[in-house]
Amino acid sequence: MRLVLVGPPGAGKGTQAAVLSEQLGVPHISTGDLFRANIGNATPLGQKAKSYMDAGELVPDEVTNEMVRDRLSDEDAAKGFLLDGYPRNTGQAGVLGEMLAEHGVELTAVLQFDVPEEELVKRMLARGRSDDTEDVIRRRLAVYRSETEPLLAYYQDKIIKIDAVGSIEEISARALEALGARA
């Protein structure tokens, strides 16, 4: 399985990716987690990413694409993967398409997590990560609508829409069922 998870900030992509990666036996690759690990280790990549993340903006594509290219060339990604938070715009999607073509593979599906905006804001404020302040959340939602939502049309043949309101178990059961139905 080669999956992409798309959804607004706070939709639970990271939460569901952790469950699904375990169930499907493929690595969970989260660009947000990779950036946060680099920030934690004070690497040059982390230093580049931090100001963008703190402002709720996307990290520049060339930085993000190279990081993903490196991660996808690791051995464990050969059996499949679950990409969480990447691609986040059509430019990144084009580069991902090229990377997959180099390996002679295609995406299996794109899971779209659907959650109303009030619920997203509530979840993020409760989480309280450093980029979860009200102003930064509003900016991230605006960036999602302008930059990331066009992916839904870009991937229209691959999209599986999941109602992502409910318990974590209910949502992962919906996702697994939808994937089974497609396999």
Ligand code: B4P
């Ligand atoms: P991410 O790390 O991807 O974070 P996110 O979109 O805010 O959260 P996610 O949807 O994963 O929600 P989660 O499971 O945590 O991005 C952070 C930043 O990194 C971006 O703003 C950007 O700057 C940068 N970045 C990342 N990828 C990039 C890219 N490709 N290009 C450029 N920049 C990039 O869940 C949220 C909360 O809800 C949690 O507290 C969770 O416990 C809770 N929750 C989850 N499921 C729930 C449920 N069913 N019910 C109630 N609460 C739930």
